Amino acid sequence: MTDALAARIFQLRRPSPKLLAQFFVHSFAGFVLMPLVFIPLYFKYKTLTYHFDARGIRASWGILFHREIFLTYARIQDIHLKRGLLERWLGIGTVEVQTASGSSSAELSIVGLEEYELLRDFLYSRMRGRHAEDEGVASKDEALVALTAIRDELRAVREALEARRDV
Amino acid sequence: MFELIKSVVAKLLVLPIGPPDMPADGHASVRTLRASPRLLTYNYVVAAFGLVGTWGALLVLAIVAAARGDGWLWALAGVGAVLVFGTTLVTFVTTRLDYELRYYVVTDRSLRIREGALLIRELTLTFENVQNVSIRQGPLERLLGFANVVVETAGGASNPELGVKNTHQGVLRGVENAEEIRDLIRARLGQSLARAGLGDADDVGESQTTLKSAAQVAMLRDIHVEAQGLRRAVEARLRPAADGVSRPAK
Numbered sequence: 001m002t003d004a005l006a007a008r009i010f011q012l013r014r015p016s017p018k019l020l021a022q023f024f025v026h027s028f029a030g031f032v033l034m035p036l037v038f039i040p041l042y043f044k045y046k047t048l049t050y051h052f053d054a055r056g057i058r059a060s061w062g063i064l065f066h067r068e069i070f071l072t073y074a075r076i077q078d079i080h081l082k083r084g085l086l087e088r089w090l091g092i093g094t095v096e097v098q099t100a101s102g103s104s105s106a107e108l109s110i111v112g113l114e115e116y117e118l119l120r121d122f123l124y125s126r127m128r129g130r131h132a133e134d135e136g137v138a139s140k141d142e143a144l145v146a147l148t149a150i151r152d153e154l155r156a157v158r159e160a161l162e163a164r165r166d167v
Numbered sequence: 168m169f170e171l172i173k174s175v176v177a178k179l180l181v182l183p184i185g186p187p188d189m190p191a192d193g194h195a196s197v198r199t200l201r202a203s204p205r206l207l208t209y210n211y212v213v214a215a216f217g218l219v220g221t222w223g224a225l226l227v228l229a230i231v232a233a234a235r236g237d238g239w240l241w242a243l244a245g246v247g248a249v250l251v252f253g254t255t256l257v258t259f260v261t262t263r264l265d266y267e268l269r270y271y272v273v274t275d276r277s278l279r280i281r282e283g284a285l286l287i288r289e290l291t292l293t294f295e296n297v298q299n300v301s302i303r304q305g306p307l308e309r310l311l312g313f314a315n316v317v318v319e320t321a322g323g324a325s326n327p328e329l330g331v332k333n334t335h336q337g338v339l340r341g342v343e344n345a346e347e348i349r350d351l352i353r354a355r356l357g358q359s360l361a362r363a364g365l366g367d368a369d370d371v372g373e374s375q376t377t378l379k380s381a382a383q384v385a386m387l388r389d390i391h392v393e394a395q396g397l398r399r400a401v402e403a404r405l406r407p408a409a410d411g412v413s414r415p416a417k
Contacts, residue, residue, distance in 0.1 A: 077296040077320045080334065081289040088181035088287070098334060100296075100321035106334060120291065121190045129276060129295025147386040154393035161400040 002125055009052050009122045012115065018090040019112025020045045025086055050110065052122075057097070059108055069108050073126035075099045080106065081120050095119050172260060173267070180285070186270045187281045187289055200271040200348065203313040206341025207266040212307075214262045218255055225251045261285065271339045273348070275355060278318060280337045290337045294355045296320045302345045314345035318352060 023041035030037035048061040056072035080096040087093055093116030096106035113119055177184055186199045225247050232240035264284040272279040277293045298321050304314040316339040342348055 077292060077322075078335065078337075079291040081291070083287045085180060085285055096334075098320070098322075100335075102322055120289075124190060124277070124291055127293060129293030144383050144386055147383060147390060151386060151390045151393050154390060154397050158393065158397040158400045161397070161404055164404070 005118060005122050005125070006054075008115070009119060012050055012052060012113065012119070014050070015045065015048055015112030016092055016114045018092050018114070019048075022086055022090055022092065022112065045112070048112070050113075057108065057110070059110065071097065071099060071108060073123065074128055076123060076127040079120055079123050079127065081116060083116075092116065095123070097123065169260075169263060173264070176260065176264065182264070182268060182284070183281070183287065184268075187272060187279055189272060189274055189277070189279060195275040198273045198351075200273065200339065200342060202266060202269045202271075202339075202341040203311075203343040204266075205311040205313050205343075206269075207263065209307060209311055209313075209341070210262045210266065211259070214258050218251075218258060221251050221254060269340065271342070273351060273355075275358075278337060278352070280339065282340070292318070292320055292337060294352065294358075297352070297356055300349050300352050300356070302349055304345075308341075313341045313343050315340050316342060316345050316348050316352070 020042070023045055024038060027034050027038035027041055043063050044061050047063055049059070051058040056070055058068065058070045060066070060068035076097050077100055078098040080098070081093055082096060083093045092112050092114055095110040095113070095116050097108045097110065099107045101107055110116075110119065176182065189197055225244070228240070228244045228247055232244045261284045265282070268281065268284055268287070270279075270281045272281075276295070277291060280288075280290045282288055298319050301317045301319070302314050303317055308314060317336055318339070319336040322335050339345075339348060
C-alpha cells in the first residue's frame with residue numbers, strides 16, 4: 001500500500017491547473033494593481049515543478065528570481081495542511097513543511113495539488129520519528145531490507161563461484 | 168436550528184465534518200480529543216466583547232436619527248442595523264463552527280490538530296520532534312476550568328507585534344484535562360526520545376539495544392554465514408590455481 005502511494009507521489013511534477021484559478025482570484029486582492037499581482041503569480045505557476053524521490057522533495061520556480069528548494073523527508077518536523085475557502089471549492093490544498101529552521105514561516109509550501117491528502121500521508125510515513133521503531137514489521141524495516149539485499153548478493157556470488165568450480 | 172445552519176454552511180463552504188483520520192497503518196493507539204464546551208462559552212464572550220462597539224455605534228445612530236427625525240438618517244440606521252445583525256450572526260456561527268470543527272488526535276507517536284472555520288489548518292507532528300510541552304491558562308480560562316496545552320518543536324520565532332505566528336508549535340486549545348494530556352504527551356515523548364537515542368544521557372544505553380530489531384540481528388548472522396561460505400568458496404577456487412593446474416579463465 002505504501003509502495004503504491006510512493007509510486008503515485010513520485011509521479012507528481014506539476015501543480016493542478018486549478019492553482020492558476022486560485023492565483024487569479026487571489027490577485028484581485030490587489031484591486032487596481034491586480035495585473036501587477038497576477039503576472040508574477042502566473043509565472044510562478046508556469047515554472048513551478050515538484051520532484052519527489054526516495055530521499056526528499058525538490059521544488060523550483062521563478063524565471064527572473066529562480067528558487068530551488070531541496071529538503072529531505074527525514075528532516076521534516078511538522079506538516080501543516082491548510083485549505084482556504086477558495087482552495088476547498090477548487091479541491092486543492094497547501095501542504096506546508098517545517099524543518100527545525102529559525103524562520104517561523106514554512107520551509108516549503110507545496111501549493112496547488114489535488115493529491116494533498118495523499119501527499120500528507122506520504123510525508124507522514126517518511127518524516128522524522130516515523131521509522132525509529134518498526135519491530136515486527138519486517139517489510140518496513142529499511143535497515144533489514146538493506147541487510148537482506150547484502151545477504152542475497154553474497155549468496156549469489158558464492159553460488160556463482162561454486163557453480164564455476166564444477167566446470 | 169444551528170444544526171440546520173451548520174449542514175447548509177458545511178455544504179456551501181466544504182467544511183470537514185467529523186474527526187481527521189490518521190493513516191491506518193501501525194498506530195497502537197489513537198485518541199481523539201475535543202475542546203471543552205466551556206471554550207465555546209469563552210469564545211462567545213470574547214466575540215460579544217468585540218461586537219459591543221458596533222452595537223453601541225448603531226444605538227447612537229438610532230438615537231440621533233430619532234432626535235433629528237431625518238429620513239436619510241433613518242435609512243442609514245437601517246443599513247447599519249442590517250450590517251450589524253449580519254456581522255453578529257456570522258460571528259456567532261463562525262465561533263460555533265470553530266468549536267465544532269476543532270479536533271485533537273493523539274496517537275502513540277504523533278499528534279494532529281485540526282482547527283479553523285474558514286481557513287482550515289491541520290498540523291501533524293511526531294513526538295520525536297517535540298522539544299517541550301507546557302500548559303497555558305488565563306484568568307478567565309481558569310475561572311471556566313479549562314486550559315491550553317502547547318506542544319513546541321525545534322526552531323522558529325514568533326513575533327506577535329508583526330503578527331508573525333509561531334508555526335513550530337501546536338496548541339490544544341480549551342481542554343479540560345490539560346494535566347492528563349500533558350502527561351500523556353510527555354510519556355509518548357519519553358518513549359520516542361529513547362528510541363531515537365536523543366534526550367537524556369542515561370537514555371542512550373537503552374536506545375542502542377532497541378535500535379536494532381531482533382530481525383536485523385538475525386539477518387546480520389545470516390550475512391556472516393554467507394560471508395563465511397563465500398570465503399570458503401573463494402579459497403576452494405584459488406587452491407587448484409596455486410597447485411599449478413591452470414584453467415582457462417572464462
